[in-house]
Amino acid sequence: MLTDAEKDSLREYYRAIADNLPGFRPRAAQRQMLATVANAFGSTLSKAEDSDDAPERNGESIAVIEGPTGVGKSLAYLLAGGVMAKSRGKKLVVTSATIALQEQLVNRDLPFAIEKSGLPATFALAKGRGRYLCPYRLYQLTADNAQGELIAQDPALALWERKPEQGEIEALRQLADAFYYRKWNGDRDSWPEMINDELWRRVTNDRHGCLKAGCPNRPECPFYLARETLETVDIVVANHDLMLADVAMGGGVILPAPENSFYCIDEAHHLAKKAVNQFAAEHSLAQAMAWLDKITPLATRVESLIDKPELASNACEAAAACMESLTEWLWLLQTEPSLEASSDNLEPSWLVEDGVLPESMKIPAANMALSARMLYKNLTGMSDGLGQLRKDKQQETLLIDKTSSDVGFMVGKCEQLMALWDLFEKEPEENAPPIAKWVTRRADGKGDYLFSASPVSAAGSLAATLWRRAAGAVLTSATLRSLGSFDLLLSQTGLKWLEQVQTVALDSPFNFSEQGELYVPPLLSTPKDPAGHTREIIDWLPKLVDLNEAVGTLVLFTSRKQMQEVAEGLAANLRERVQMQGELPKAVLLQNHRDALQAGRASVLFGLDSFSEGLDLPGEACVHVIIAKLPFAMPDDPVGRTLSRWIEKRGGNPFVELTVPEASIKLIQAVGRLIRTEQDYGRVTILDTRIVRQNYGKRLLAALPPFRRI
Structure with missing residues (x-):
């Protein structure tokens, strides 16, 4: 419920816009949306004073608002969301599906709303880790971080599947020089030219390969500098993919935690399909065999550093089991008629009917899933051991860091492998939606196959990871109803299970x-x-x-x-x-x-x-x-x-x-x-x-x- 102070603030800031903008005409639909957003966020539940348990949420602080073109949706949710977030001690997280709207929010809508209303709010654009340079990796590949000189043309085996070409080395040199001399901030989107995807993968990092606080380049890391900025601002602008990835990792990893966030999800008609893609997984058989083959030499390096030989031994055994299972799958798939290539279809696919594997493939799938989980467990154990070693041991830190980075790279690869096979072996409960599973024969590479799996609905995942945890949420777009009803959206997003969700269809200002x-x-x-x-x-x-x-x-x-x-x-x-x-x-x-x-x-x-x-x-x-x-x-x-x-x-x-x-x-x-x-x-x-x-x-x-x- 809104307090009198919150109501007064909303009126004051909205009136300020009218006073500061000649020709501004308040719109009934915009005022209605502003009130709906504020009331939704004002209904957020808090923990009971005598309990550490999260409140049981049933959609009381969630509103679905269809706002036709011309209503002024962004001004309404930015103003109401900004006021309520500051009043209730929350962060306002605004997400969109397209880069165009993100840029519009950051470059136009937010500066406009803050300037004209006088709302004392700060904001920043959030991006995933993969948009930022990893200085440690770049310096590993090209330059000493103290002198900025090229030192090696034989980069880490784990990072390169082949020897780099001279043009790639030159491109890395340019990136390193620009970053070292602070002519570039390490944001991929701010580099003046297009960076090749394959090249960029070598110089960015994921959460597994990151050395975190132990990284010697941590003070200049673009990702951590950007994340520190997010912790200081009132409003965070992101995209749906980053929000979904964050909640899938538990929330609060990159963006503010759901319990501490009011979400304004614009272009919400894209959310359901974005969520399905987020929970999907795939991997190439040939590429998996290639990196699995590198586990043994990597484990040998780790064994020489940490006193836990069982981790290295178990990792080698698990990698060998994975390769053996994949070899069995290669044989099984060669007998599948729908995967026979022809001149008309060089990359045929086999869709597993109803997501239920044939009996002959259930045990191989279970074996592969088990082996992947065991490999992941032992790789993460090796990573933790190296992290502890770095804290305890001052000498050989360069070798420890190098090995930690390589192990982290493998952990990321193994996580993809494990995600695919966890889905592939899973059979949903009775009456639950199935998991789509399919295999595609690749035209490039001898005997290669692409394994893919995806839930057909993300409704359950969204309800569990987002809606029942978020302090509040508003979903909006110009088009949310289908055939005059919100039913399709509510069903696809899992909001239909939360009885107190409010739906509002605003009137268009057009005749x-x-x-x-x-x-x-x-x-x-x-x-x-x-x-x-x-x-x-x-x-x-x-x-x-x-x-x-x-x-x-x-x-x-x-x-x-x-x-x-x-x-x-x-x-x-x-x-x-x-x-x-x-x-x-x-x-x-x-x-x-x-x-x-x-x-x-x-x-x-x-x-x-x-x-x-x-x-x-x-x-x-x-x-x-x-x-x-x-x-x-x-x-x-x-x-x-x-x-x-x-x-x-x-x-x-x-x-x-x-x-x-x-x-x-x-x-x-x-x-x-x-x-x-x-x-x-x-x-x-x-x-x-x-x-x-x-x-x-x-x-x-x-x-x-x-x-x-x-």
Whole structure:
């Protein structure tokens, strides 16, 4: 419940924005969102005074808010969240799915909110460890940290699977010099040129390879310097992936602990799929065999340093057991018919039906999982032993640190191996969603296979690791409802199990019936006849696009093949006005589009799914959105196929339960490209008559903004 002081603060800061910003008009929906966020965070539960146990949370401090374009969502949640976080002694953690929104929050929205409101808040951008240089690794590979001179061309065996090329050595020298002379801060994103991924992996680090407080380069470590900054600020901006990774590790590892955080999760419609990806795992058979083969010489080095020979011996035995099991799997997979390569499919996949391994593979999977766990246990034991040795022994610290770093590298590799096989051997409980498991034959490398596994739903994991622990959370986006309901989002994120979660759909500030119109031309073909449908789109586009007006048109496709075929079939006078996704970088396409309009010429953008979301073309930059096809995403990936089959076996209909609801969200997002401000106008044209002829189409249509039908 909000205190009187909190209510007064919210009014004062919001009023200050109005006073400091000429032309500012308070919006009812924005005030409603601000109040909803504050009330949710004001309902947070605290520990009982006589107990150390965490309070039992049931969603009382969680709100799901759909805020259409124009509401001013970020200002509402930043202001309300900032006030409540400072008042309740929490950190405000703001996450987004895209880099674009992160940059907007850090570079525009937060400075604006703080300056205009007077809210005394500080903020910083949080990134994962993998975005930062590890100075110790870089100096290991190239230079002495005191003199900055190149010393070795034979880097650590564990870090390089092959001898580096001269160009790579030169690139490492440039990084080392720039960092040593403080011309670069060690943030990958601030390096002026693109750094090759393979090269970057050699000079970054993970939590296992990090020497932590024992590192000789700890005072200059970019990751730890950034993390120290996070501890001093009021508001932390991150992305969904980093937040999910942090809670998966127990919380409070990189970001503030969930119990001490109010989360504002923007672009929340991406959260469920991001979470599924976070809990997935994969590894290459050939690459695993390569690093497992290096365990014995590494264990021998460790044994010479620490007085625990059983750890080295057990690690060698476990690595040998892993290699033996993988060899058995190589033999088993050679007899699987669906993995036979052909000229039509060089990388075939085998999807394990319903996620249940054949009887002949259950014991090999269990053996592999057990061996991986034993290897992980002994590698971490070796790592702990080296850490203790460093504390006790002052001499040979360079050798100890070098070995510790190499062991940490192997621990990280083994963790991936263990994660995959823990999923691969697991069979879910009755009525629980299955785990998708599949193997892909790799075209590169003789006899190599990629093992993959993923839960089909992250609802249970999110409920346990985030929602029942967080002090409070707000999930928001312009589009959260599907077919007019929050049910899909609540189900996919696990919020449906928390009875007190509040859902709010804010009104749009736009007058859709006055600003826009909707047209469904009478096409004879549907997308079920791809060739006929494409021909009709080619015929209709010249009728729909007026090349005599300097206005913008956005044509959205679900298939790159159809987009290219339509472009090829257009008359020259229309084709020359088309800017097509994939021909140039997105930023260049959009700039060409704006330049053409400014020069008094009509311009047409052809785009795919990524143009249906986040593209902001206000005014006459987009007065016509043409949707070629209803955005049905058929479940042809392993996770989607496994989930669909599970739904069918339970008597459900995956098309009705998944495909149509998800298409509803995508269609609303696509239509949302048209009206971006209260002055915008235009038309949405849908070249798919199923939206008016099929029952599911009518449900999709009913969920769209109330445009005037023509």
